[in-house]
Amino acid sequence: MPELVFFSGTMDCGKSTLALQIEHNRSSRGLVGMIFTRDDRAGQGKLSSRLGLVTDAVEVEDGRDLYAYLVEHLSQGGRADYVIADEAQFLAEEQIDQLARVVDDLGIDVYAFGITTDFRSKLFPGSQRLVELADRVEVLQVEALCWCGARATHNARTVGGVMVVEGAQVVVGDVDQSATVGYEVLCRRHHRRRMTAATARAAALSPDVLPVTQA
Numbered sequence: 001m002p003e004l005v006f007f008s009g010t011m012d013c014g015k016s017t018l019a020l021q022i023e024h025n026r027s028s029r030g031l032v033g034m035i036f037t038r039d040d041r042a043g044q045g046k047l048s049s050r051l052g053l054v055t056d057a058v059e060v061e062d063g064r065d066l067y068a069y070l071v072e073h074l075s076q077g078g079r080a081d082y083v084i085a086d087e088a089q090f091l092a093e094e095q096i097d098q099l100a101r102v103v104d105d106l107g108i109d110v111y112a113f114g115i116t117t118d119f120r121s122k123l124f125p126g127s128q129r130l131v132e133l134a135d136r137v138e139v140l141q142v143e144a145l146c147w148c149g150a151r152a153t154h155n156a157r158t159v160g161g162v163m164v165v166e167g168a169q170v171v172v173g174d175v176d177q178s179a180t181v182g183y184e185v186l187c188r189r190h191h192r193r194r195m196t197a198a199t200a201r202a203a204a205l206s207p208d209v210l211p212v213t214q215a
């Protein structure tokens with residue numbers, strides 16, 4: 001049975017690498033994939049991994065009907081044995097519905113990859129729809145780690161090195177603290193306390209506050 005599978009995790013846990021591996025394994029056996037992406041850090045029409053691999057992809061714009069795109073492609077003699085959709089958190093809810101229709105009406109497997117929640121720990125609309133519709137949700141096995149060593153489950157955004165909890169939901173960026181807007185993966189405890197690696201380092205270096213003595 002064809003499936004809609006949502007591979008989800010934090011930033012930097014290997015989602016795009018897995019997407020590229022799935023693409024490699026299938027294409028090396030003669031299968032042909034349709035690869036969708038949106039706002040990859042490497043630029044328009046690219047699916048890239050931090051391990052350095054990159055492949056061409058169809059950039060999904062606002063309002064593009066992914067089901068209609070596939071039907072048009074097939075009716076013009078194109079092939080699509082499977083579909084990969086990276087950065088799926090950026091897709092609109094309707095586009096996830098269209099991917100589900102690709103599975104059900106065209107009988108094609110769809111593998112979607114994305115982060116579930118944003119920097120405020122709120123679901124992206126595309127990810128929410130994937131959780132609602134997917135046949136399976138797979139959490140990636142390679143754990144990204146918080147600075148404390150616990151499994152990272154949340155994505156923090158930093159602006160000028162300081163963790164923020166307000167701002168636009170979508171700001172393309174990387175887990176790079178030197179950029180003006182950066183991201184850092186944290187465990188829930190440290191996300192709730194807004195404690196990034198830099199904050200924790202600063203706290204460790206500051207002298208202990210002396211207990212106040214009663215007069």
Ligand SMILES: Nc1ncnc2c1ncn2[C@@H]1O[C@H](COP(=O)(O)OP(=O)(O)O)[C@@H](O)[C@H]1O
Binds near residue numbers: 011013015142
């Ligand atoms: N220099 C490196 N050596 C080994 N593995 C690396 C290196 N840099 C990144 N990685 C791996 O790549 C992962 C990020 O892969 P990527 O597919 O770009 O993540 P995602 O798409 O989930 O954001 C990291 O979690 C790490 O496992």
Ligand SMILES: Cc1cn([C@H]2C[C@H](O)[C@@H](COP(=O)(O)O)O2)c(=O)[nH]c1=O
Binds near residue numbers: 157173183
């Ligand atoms: C948390 C969060 C992330 N983003 C952006 C930052 C990156 O461009 C992508 C995630 O890519 P990755 O391959 O999973 O690292 O999403 C965002 O726009 N808003 C957020 O809240």
